[in-house]
Amino acid sequence: MLEIRWHGRGGQGAITAAKIFATAAFKSGYTGVVMAPTFGTERRGAPVFTSLKLAKEKIYDISPIETPDVVVVLDHLLLTEADVTGGLKPGGLIVLNTPKPAEAYDFGDKRFAVADITALAVEAGLPRGVVNSGILGSLCRALDLVPFDLVVAEIEAEFAAKRPQANVAAAKLAHKATTVGEPAAGAPAGTPPVSVGAASGAATAQAEAAMTAARKPGAA
Secondary structure, eight states, X not given: OEEEEEEXXXXXXXXXXXXXXXXXXXXXTOOEXXXXXXXXXXXXXXXXXXXXXXXXXXXXXXXXXXXXXXXXXXXXXXXXXXXXXXXXXXXXXXXXXXXXXXXXXXXXXXXXXXXXXXXXXXXXXXXXXXXXXXXHHHHHHHOTTSOHHHHHHHHHHHTTTSOHHHHHHHHHHHHHHOEEEOOOTTOOOOOOOOOOOOOOHHHHHHHHHHHHHHOOTTOO
C-alpha cells in the first residue's frame, strides 16, 4: 500500500487534488483507493490535511495516515506552522509548492520536489492561490506512479466548467518546472512505484463509495 498525505489551507483545493489523483490512480489499475477523513477547520486559509491510500486490493483501514510514503504540501509556509513531514518514512518523498530553490532545503534522508506552483498557476491563467492542479504536475514529475496524461485528463474533467485549459496548463507548467532533489549521501532510496493490476467493476464501486464517504461537505 502507498500512503500519501496532503497538506494545504482551506480554499487551496488540497482535497480536490487528492480526489483527482485518486481517480487517475484507480483508472491506471489501483483497485484499492481510500481517501481517509479530512482534518482541519473549513475556514479559508486555515491548515487542513487529508489522506489518500492506494493498493492493488481492497483497503479496510480508513484511519488518517501517520507514516506516509509521500507528503504533498501546497504552501511552503506550512513547514513552520505544522509538522507536515511528521512520520514520513525514510527515503520518502516531499512535494512542495515554494518560491525557494531546491538548494534552500535539506530534508535529510528524504527525496523532495519543489516548484513555484503559485507563480506558475498565475502564469497559466488561474487566480492567485489556486494551486491544486499545479501541485499534481509536480507530484507526477517526482513520483512515477500514475501516467501524467491520465492525471491531466482527470484535471480537465474535474474543472470542465471552471477554467479547464488553465488548470491543465498549470499542471503541465509545473510538471516541466519541478526540480527533484535526492536524499543525502548514504540515505535510503526514494519511494518506489507500486505495481498495479487490472481494475474490476466491483472495485470501481468500492473506490467511489470510499472516496464519497470520506469527504466532508464544504471541504477545500
